[in-house]
Amino acid sequence: MSHAAVLLKYQDMLRLSQSMLDSARHGDWEALITHQSARGAIEAALVAIDQLTWPPGVAEQKRTLIEQVLAADAETRERVQAWMSEIDGSRRSAQTEKKLQGAYLSGS
Incomplete structure (x- = not known):
């Protein structure tokens, strides 16, 4: 496979990484998973x-693409972790509420 063809694959990977980030920014977790799956196939x-x-010149293009993929991945990871923390907080809040309701109802 030629350098140009391989660079196109790296560009596709970057495009999907940016789509994943866009999905994370908008809270579209199903789209993020779809993009992640497609990107995994390219990887x-x-x-x-x-x-x-x-x-050297083409290697620099490849390195730039990989750095952009890694930057998009880092922000995507931060957003996913924040969302997971939010879900965990909601789950704990619901458990606490259930315990309080149980204590209140058994105390009446």
Whole structure:
């Protein structure tokens, strides 16, 4: 596979990483999962096909794409962790409310 074809795969991976971030920013968790699955397939393909020796200029393009993917991933991860913390807080609040209702009803 040519350098140009492999770079296109990295660009596809970046596009999907940015779509994942966009989904996380909008709280569209199902879309995030869909994009993540598609990106996973591209990552697997890249592991299999990226056996090239990269000329310096093209290697720089590849490095830039990978850095952008990692930056998008970092923000996506932060947003997912915040959402999970929010869910955990809601779950704990519901458990506390249930305990209080149980104590109130058994005390009446």
